Amino acid sequence: MNIINRLNYEEYFLLYTDNELNAAERHAVEEFARQYPDLKIELEMLQQSTLKPENIVFHSKDVLLKNSASLINETNWWKIAAAAIVFIFLAGSGWYFVSKQKTLVSGKTTPERKIDLPLPEKPQEKQGNIVQAIPSAPVITYPDIEKPVTNSGHSIIAVRRKNEKEPQQLLTVAKKEETNSEERNIKLTTSVTTEKPAVNIQKMEISTSIVLQNTEHIVDQDLGSAEINPYVYASSADEIEILNTAVSKKNKLRGLFRKVSRVVEKMTNIEPGDGRGIRIANFEIALK
């Protein structure tokens, strides 16, 4: 039975053109067209009206493609760059800090000017005057201070006692110096007056150990109680290290204690028969 007739052929032709028929229906349409040549021309016209695919290429596929690896790489590059910047910043700041610290330290403790001269082998006579250096009174040398010239024509190095730090180091130095037979430790007890504003202008008892080396020009210095500058000068030819060992400090509290003790002693010497007690300043203490 033929399902296609002149009344519905157009729909079948369109479905045939659109390839929406099954094999049997297609065969039926082809058979119907063969039977009616006038309608076959119409079917051919419908088939010619179909579009043939063109080869049109989209050239921007790279824009559409996604590559997470490249995204990860870009992210990694950003991370690496950020890490490098942070590292450089930290390294620079650290270097700046260290250099600044070095500058401060070097400004405080510049290397001492020491002149090591060959030591003579002559034994010295002043062995008995050697006094052991007391490590609690170290010496700090100030090389930046200009070197005045002594009467003997030797340039001098200004040395002053500043603090009591680094006793071990100085003690080592002192012991090292003792091994030399040329050493001379001279004990100085003197009252010191200084013109430097940084140093308290007061009389100080300085127990100083002076180590003399290169005693080609040994000078028996009996400094005794000479009044010296807080800067102890050493000959450039002869290296002298002055180790301030024991310095007794005077302070206001000691003076106050002394005054109090004097008053007490004075007041306690009063005979008890006069009916007075011990009077300290404006306070009187009854003895009975």
Add this chain to the structure above:
Amino acid sequence: MTEKEYNQCVHQYADNVYRFILKNLQHEEDARDVVQTAFEKMWVNRAEVDNGRCRSYLFTVAYHQMIDHIRKMKRVSLKQEFNENARIYDKPVHNTREILEEALSRLNETQRSLVLLKDYEGYSYDEIGQITGLNVSQVKVYLHRARIQLKNYLGSPENVV
């Protein structure tokens, strides 16, 4: 859909989508923008897109994007009614393809899209309905009308000459 499947989809269907949009818009830059937007949407929604349906998804997104683009740009569309009496004397065509191109340009967007999806991509009525948002009957009716218009235009001796 994975990244690899997405890239495969780009390689397989970018040309088809571009051709479909270009034939509708007749403007390369606009067609390229529509295609890029469609693929970008698919990439964003790749977790919800099945790899087996990426092609229809692309055409669906591209089709609606194209319709929005046409409305947005307010381009002058051709008359929906195919003018059977339209005669082109100043622009003679010499082969069937050019006649068909001219006839295709005289269709409205919906009819043209249906013809392109059917002839170029070989979609069924049902698939075309899913892409365009029409039901199967509408697709069938619109497409048959478009076929008849194309046939009549192609069969007109004035247009052929």
